[in-house]
Amino acid sequence: MPSERRFRPIPTTRFVRKRITGKIMEVIQYPDSPFKLHQPFPPAGDQPTAIAGLLEGLSDGLAYQTLLGVTGSGKTYTMANVIAQSGRPAIIMAHNKTLAAQLYAEMREFFPENAVEYFVSYYDYYQPEAYVPSRDLFIEKDSAINEHIEQMRLSATKNLMTRDDVIIVATVSAIYGIGDPTEYQQMVLSVKEGDTIEQRDIIATLVSMQYERGDLDFKRGSFRVRGDVIDVYPAESSENALRISLFDDEIDRLDMFDPLSGSLIQRVGRYTVFPSSHYVTPRDTVLRACESIKEELRERIDFFTKENRPVEQQRIEQRTRFDLEMLYEMGFCKGIENYSRHFSGKKEGEPPPTLMDYLPDNAIMFIDESHVTVTQIGGMYKGDASRKQNLVDYGFRLPSARDNRPLKFHEFEKVMPQTVFVSATPAKYEEEHAGQVVEQVVRPTGLVDPQIIIRPVATQVDDLMSEINDRIQKGERVLVTTLTKRMAGTTHRLLQRTRHQSALPAQRYRHGRAR
Structure with missing residues (x-):
C-alpha cells in the first residue's frame, strides 16, 4: 500500500524562459543532478x-x-x-x-x-x-x-x-x-590539437574501426582524405562531421563542420571518434578469436565424420573457412555476430554482452x-x-x-x-x-473513470433508447458497442425501425468492427 506520509520536496534551482510559442516554460535543475527538466506544469494529483x-x-x-x-x-x-x-x-x-x-x-x-x-x-x-x-x-x-x-x-x-x-x-x-563494451571502448580514436601522429596511422585506425574511405561519397561512417586534411563523418552523428588538419605529422587544428554545406561550425580542442559498429574488435582479439574458431571447427568436423554425415561436414567446413579468411583479411565478416562468444572470450552458455x-x-x-x-x-x-x-x-x-x-x-x-x-x-x-x-490514481486533471452500471438483458433495448435520448437532449454523442459484428448489424436495424426513427429523427447509424 502507498505510504500516507507527506514527503518534503527537494530544494531546486529554478529559472524561467519563454518558448518560441510564447508559452512560459519553467526549467528546473536539482542540486547534484545533471538533468534540466523543462516543466510545462507542476506535478499535480x-x-x-x-x-x-x-x-x-x-x-x-x-x-x-x-x-x-x-x-x-x-x-x-x-x-x-x-x-x-x-x-x-x-x-x-x-x-x-x-x-x-x-x-x-x-x-x-x-x-x-x-x-x-x-x-x-x-x-x-x-x-x-x-x-x-x-x-x-x-x-x-x-x-x-x-x-x-x-x-x-x-x-x-x-x-x-x-x-x-x-x-x-x-x-x-x-x-x-552486441559488442563487448570494453573492447568497443578500446577501439576509439582520440585526437587532440598538438598531437604527433602520421596521416597513415589515422587512416589505418579508421579502417580498423570499420569506417569506409569515400572521397566522392562522403556519408555517415566514412572518411575522405584531401592532402593533409582528413574529414571524418562519425557513425553516431546525424549532423556534424570532424575535420582533422595536419601539418608535418602534427594535428594543427580540429573543426566541426556541416557535411552538406562544408561550412565550419566550431573549433574543438579534442575529439573522440567512436567505431562504426558495435562489433569492431582489436586486431589481437580477432586473431585470438580465429584460433578459437578453428579449434571449434576441427571438433565439429570430427563430430560429423564420426556420425557419417559428409554433407554437413563439408558444409560447415566450407562456410566457416570462408568466414575465417574474411576475418584474417578484413577483420570482420558477414554474420560475425555468430562468433561473438569467441571474440568476447566467454565460456559456452555464458550470457552475451x-x-x-x-x-x-x-x-x-x-x-x-x-x-x-x-x-x-x-x-x-x-x-x-x-x-x-x-x-x-x-x-x-x-x-x-x-x-x-x-x-x-x-x-x-x-x-x-x-x-x-x-x-x-x-x-x-x-x-x-x-x-x-x-x-x-488521482489524475492531474481531476477526471475520474466513468461509472460502470450493469443492467438486465431483458430491458436492454429500452435502456439503450432512454440513454440515447438523454444524450441527444444534452447535445452529446453516443457510441454503442456490441460483442460481435453480427450483433452490431442487428442493433443497427433495430434502431432504424420506424418507431425508433421517429424518436431519433436526426440520427444516422453505422456498424462495423471496433478497433
Missing part, C-alpha cells in the same frame, strides 16, 4: 506523492518498485521527475517500437538539453537465416537496415560511455547481444507497461534457440552460434539495476517482486 515515494524507495536501496498508475495519470511525467531529482542515468524499456517512439518524443520534450537516446532494432526488414529440414530448405539472412536508427543506437552507447545525463528509451532489443553491460552502476530502469514487457522479455530466448538449433544440427553454423542470443530471463534479472515497474494493471511477477507499490 497523485504525482507529487508518487514522485516522492519512488525517490525514497531508490534512496532506501529497494531493488524493485511498482508505480501503479491509472491511464491518463501522467506516469511518463512522473518518471521524468524521478530521473531529474535523482540525477541518475536511466533506461526506459517498452514492449514495442510505437510505445518506445512515444516515450522518446516525450522525454525529448522534458529534457531537450540532455542526452535522450533511442535504442531499438535497426531493421526495417529482417529475415533471419534458418533451415527447414523437412524441405531441405536453407533461408539466407536478408535484412534492410535503417541507417538513422543505427546512428541512434551508436549515439546511445557513445553517450553512455561519455556522459552522466543520459536517458535511454529501448525495446527488448536491449537484451540481444548486451546494452545492459553499457549501463553505469548507478542507473535506474523503468519497465513501462510491465505486465506486457516482462512477459515479452521472458519469451525471447526460446524462440531464438529453436531456430539456431537447426542451423547447428545441419552444419550451417558452429555450436557457438547458439550463444549469440538474447538474455535468458534469469540472466536479465542479474543485470537489472534498481527497477521501477510501471503499469495500470501489474501482473503476478511485479506483485511478487515489488519492494513497495506506489499508487497514482
Whole structure:
C-alpha cells in the first residue's frame, strides 16, 4: 500500500524562459543532478506523492518498485521527475517500437538539453537465416537496415560511455547481444590539437574501426582524405562531421563542420571518434578469436565424420573457412555476430554482452507497461534457440552460434539495476517482486473513470433508447458497442425501425468492427 506520509520536496534551482510559442516554460535543475527538466506544469494529483515515494524507495536501496498508475495519470511525467531529482542515468524499456517512439518524443520534450537516446532494432526488414529440414530448405539472412536508427543506437552507447545525463528509451532489443563494451571502448580514436601522429596511422585506425574511405561519397561512417586534411563523418552523428588538419605529422587544428554545406561550425580542442559498429574488435582479439574458431571447427568436423554425415561436414567446413579468411583479411565478416562468444572470450552458455553491460552502476530502469514487457522479455530466448538449433544440427553454423542470443530471463534479472515497474494493471511477477507499490490514481486533471452500471438483458433495448435520448437532449454523442459484428448489424436495424426513427429523427447509424 502507498505510504500516507507527506514527503518534503527537494530544494531546486529554478529559472524561467519563454518558448518560441510564447508559452512560459519553467526549467528546473536539482542540486547534484545533471538533468534540466523543462516543466510545462507542476506535478499535480497523485504525482507529487508518487514522485516522492519512488525517490525514497531508490534512496532506501529497494531493488524493485511498482508505480501503479491509472491511464491518463501522467506516469511518463512522473518518471521524468524521478530521473531529474535523482540525477541518475536511466533506461526506459517498452514492449514495442510505437510505445518506445512515444516515450522518446516525450522525454525529448522534458529534457531537450540532455542526452535522450533511442535504442531499438535497426531493421526495417529482417529475415533471419534458418533451415527447414523437412524441405531441405536453407533461408539466407536478408535484412534492410535503417541507417538513422543505427546512428541512434551508436549515439546511445557513445553517450553512455561519455556522459552522466543520459536517458535511454529501448525495446527488448536491449537484451540481444552486441559488442563487448570494453573492447568497443578500446577501439576509439582520440585526437587532440598538438598531437604527433602520421596521416597513415589515422587512416589505418579508421579502417580498423570499420569506417569506409569515400572521397566522392562522403556519408555517415566514412572518411575522405584531401592532402593533409582528413574529414571524418562519425557513425553516431546525424549532423556534424570532424575535420582533422595536419601539418608535418602534427594535428594543427580540429573543426566541426556541416557535411552538406562544408561550412565550419566550431573549433574543438579534442575529439573522440567512436567505431562504426558495435562489433569492431582489436586486431589481437580477432586473431585470438580465429584460433578459437578453428579449434571449434576441427571438433565439429570430427563430430560429423564420426556420425557419417559428409554433407554437413563439408558444409560447415566450407562456410566457416570462408568466414575465417574474411576475418584474417578484413577483420570482420558477414554474420560475425555468430562468433561473438569467441571474440568476447566467454565460456559456452555464458550470457552475451548486451546494452545492459553499457549501463553505469548507478542507473535506474523503468519497465513501462510491465505486465506486457516482462512477459515479452521472458519469451525471447526460446524462440531464438529453436531456430539456431537447426542451423547447428545441419552444419550451417558452429555450436557457438547458439550463444549469440538474447538474455535468458534469469540472466536479465542479474543485470537489472534498481527497477521501477510501471503499469495500470501489474501482473503476478511485479506483485511478487515489488519492494513497495506506489499508487497514482488521482489524475492531474481531476477526471475520474466513468461509472460502470450493469443492467438486465431483458430491458436492454429500452435502456439503450432512454440513454440515447438523454444524450441527444444534452447535445452529446453516443457510441454503442456490441460483442460481435453480427450483433452490431442487428442493433443497427433495430434502431432504424420506424418507431425508433421517429424518436431519433436526426440520427444516422453505422456498424462495423471496433478497433
